[in-house]
Amino acid sequence: MGYSSLLECIKDLEKNGHLIRIKEEVDPNIDIATYHLDEFRKQGKALLFENVKGSKYPAVSNLYGTLERSNFIFRDSINKVKKLINLKINPINGFKNPLSSLQSAFYALNALPKKVSLPKYFEEISISDLPQIKCWPDDGGSFITLPQVFSEDVNNPGIMNSNLGMYRIQISGNDYIKNEEIGIHYQIHRGIGIHQKRAIEKGVPLKVSIFVGGPPAHTFSSVMPLPDNMSELTFAGILGAKRFRYSVVDGYTISADADFVICGEISNDLKPEGPFGDHLGYYSLKHDFPYLKVKKVLAKKNAIWPFTVVGRPPQEDSQFGKLIHAMTGSAVENEIPGLKSVNAVDDSGVHPLLLAIGSERYTPYNPTKVPQELLTIANHILGTGQLSLAKYLLIVDDDNAPDINNKKAFFKYLLERVDWSRDLHFQTMTSIDTLDYSSKTLNEGSKVIIAAAGKLKRNLKKENPSLSLPKYFSNSFIVTEGILAIDGTGDIKSLITYLESVSLDGIALITLVDDAKFVSEDFSNWLWICFTRSNPSHDIYGLNSKTINKHFSCSVPIIDARIKEHHAPVLIR
Numbered sequence: 001m002g003y004s005s006l007l008e009c010i011k012d013l014e015k016n017g018h019l020i021r022i023k024e025e026v027d028p029n030i031d032i033a034t035y036h037l038d039e040f041r042k043q044g045k046a047l048l049f050e051n052v053k054g055s056k057y058p059a060v061s062n063l064y065g066t067l068e069r070s071n072f073i074f075r076d077s078i079n080k081v082k083k084l085i086n087l088k089i090n091p092i093n094g095f096k097n098p099l100s101s102l103q104s105a106f107y108a109l110n111a112l113p114k115k116v117s118l119p120k121y122f123e124e125i126s127i128s129d130l131p132q133i134k135c136w137p138d139d140g141g142s143f144i145t146l147p148q149v150f151s152e153d154v155n156n157p158g159i160m161n162s163n164l165g166m167y168r169i170q171i172s173g174n175d176y177i178k179n180e181e182i183g184i185h186y187q188i189h190r191g192i193g194i195h196q197k198r199a200i201e202k203g204v205p206l207k208v209s210i211f212v213g214g215p216p217a218h219t220f221s222s223v224m225p226l227p228d229n230m231s232e233l234t235f236a237g238i239l240g241a242k243r244f245r246y247s248v249v250d251g252y253t254i255s256a257d258a259d260f261v262i263c264g265e266i267s268n269d270l271k272p273e274g275p276f277g278d279h280l281g282y283y284s285l286k287h288d289f290p291y292l293k294v295k296k297v298l299a300k301k302n303a304i305w306p307f308t309v310v311g312r313p314p315q316e317d318s319q320f321g322k323l324i325h326a327m328t329g330s331a332v333e334n335e336i337p338g339l340k341s342v343n344a345v346d347d348s349g350v351h352p353l354l355l356a357i358g359s360e361r362y363t364p365y366n367p368t369k370v371p372q373e374l375l376t377i378a379n380h381i382l383g384t385g386q387l388s389l390a391k392y393l394l395i396v397d398d399d400n401a402p403d404i405n406n407k408k409a410f411f412k413y414l415l416e417r418v419d420w421s422r423d424l425h426f427q428t429m430t431s432i433d434t435l436d437y438s439s440k441t442l443n444e445g446s447k448v449i450i451a452a453a454g455k456l457k458r459n460l461k462k463e464n465p466s467l468s469l470p471k472y473f474s475n476s477f478i479v480t481e482g483i484l485a486i487d488g489t490g491d492i493k494s495l496i497t498y499l500e501s502v503s504l505d506g507i508a509l510i511t512l513v514d515d516a517k518f519v520s521e522d523f524s525n526w527l528w529i530c531f532t533r534s535n536p537s538h539d540i541y542g543l544n545s546k547t548i549n550k551h552f553s554c555s556v557p558i559i560d561a562r563i564k565e566h567h568a569p570v571l572i573r
Contacts, residue, residue: 002241006213019046027053033135033309036061055131059305065316070323077241110237118247122298126179131305136277141173145308148211148222151195163191164232166222182292183273205265213259215240259303264292280349281312282568311571313346338377341404347524351433352531354390360397360453371451378449389433397453415482415508418452421553425449428537437568438535446537461506470498477520482508487516510558533561
């Protein structure tokens with residue numbers, strides 16, 4: 001069927017028991033986010049807030065809060081999208097030679113965006129008329145959390161050469177002039193950055209349109225990783241089973257089906273943006289970013305404001321990842337020779353930790369299997385799109401490897417086989433996720449590849465060892481087989497000296513944390529703490545460590561995942 005509007009989707013969800021209405025007035029400052037978080041935690045329903053304090057527009061959240069509900073929303077097209085991805089078909093080719101691929105021709109019916117006259121149901125409003133939703137106490141202002149940011153290449157303009165991405169938008173606070181300026185925060189590896197660079201080179205302003213609401217397919221398309229030759233608007237048409245309708249007014253592209261549209265020019269000057277409670281579970285801090293000089297704000301009559309709340313995963317945005325994986329299947333694996341499966345671990349905030357399984361076929365005649373092809377695969381992964389932002393990449397060979405989604409089993413398999421004198425491979429002073437504050441420098445940090453192959457080398461300890469820890473170190477707990485967590489505020493050198501003097505048979509990895517009991521209580525706690533609070537080149541130490549020809553080796557590594565002065569604050573309500 002495909003929804004023609006956000007309202008149509010909401011009505012359908014309500015009819016089928018997927019949505020509840022909240023009629024009482026709700027404060028957009030923190031309170032509305034609390035409602036959302038409580039409902040999400042219990043895997044509940046979508047929420048329609050009919051009375052948002054300070055705005056005439058209702059708001060809706062948790063639309064994509066469960067995979068079940070996302071599958072329901074896209075039930076008529078998700079299988080078609082899967083087929084398209086599996087066939088590696090660009091539906092636009094269906095118009096060029098429709099008889100060569102009937103499948104492609106079918107998809108092409110909804111693929112091309114359709115230009116229309118500006119609908120009469122839009123009215124002009126101000127930024128201050130929008131619901132001013134603030135999700136976390138120390139946020140720098142109100143934000144749009146589900147925007148679709150549209151831009152075009154000034155050197156090659158046109159709707160088919162556009163980018164539609166989801167970047168957070170700050171609509172109040174800091175030094176922004178009320179109703180005239182709003183912040184736009186985009187991370188590295190984003191299409192809008194390329195567009196802005198080319199606009200600066202050409203000496204022309206970059207015109208940007210921000211769409212909020214509209215059919216759910218439009219929102220999802222803005223986060224979908226697509227090949228370079230496919231437009232997000234094309235994908236939106238396929239997923240929504242309806243062509244993306246747009247108008248052009250004063251050089252700005254306007255989504256005819258959006259609930260709200262903000263038009264403006266990106267300034268080449270910078271202004272402070274943030275802080276913002278982000279999806280790693282910490283505040284991203286205040287930094288200078290480009291901002292939008294607002295020219296026009298439009299709202300559909302009876303418009304509805306969609307939003308989400310991000311924080312320590314899993315959150316609603318985690319479900320986007322699940323749906324993407326459900327649609328794409330093994331698309332990534334098919335593009336990288338030898339890669340069998342990959343898992344960007346949501347518990348760690350996605351980019352900090354990537355697990356992978358690959359083949360090891362370079363020397364099948366060698367009775368001793370060592371990581372060779374695995375390193376080739378790992379470097380390919382770190383050169384591929386958003387995967388390149390991975391900070392920890394752990395890869396094992398496919399000889400009896402466990403399910404990639406069974407994280408405990410994966411770590412057990414790796415730790416039973418890893419050779420710490422050989423299998424740590426660092427990249428220093430390289431790009432990492434903009435939201436990752438484990439490094440002192442924005443966008444810059446380090447990476448480590450841990451590649452393990454071959455036969456079992458050790459049996460992992462399940463019981464907590466008896467340790468008399470040195471001064472300023474308090475507790476030790478087994479997190480899972482072979483992984484030991486120790487807490488304390490002491491100098492790590494004194495800890496290393498002590499641990500080198502005791503028996504640690506069966507311990508393959510040590511993590512130094514602020515609260516060892518907390519990380520041992522739930523494996524997801526350990527995944528979050530360990531990989532969001534450590535910068536590999538700075539925070540990986542080792543027992544009996546040495547560097548040979550610039551290669552770091554040790555008997556047992558220690559990851560210092562304690563909070564440090566330069567780290568961003570943890571989100572606390």
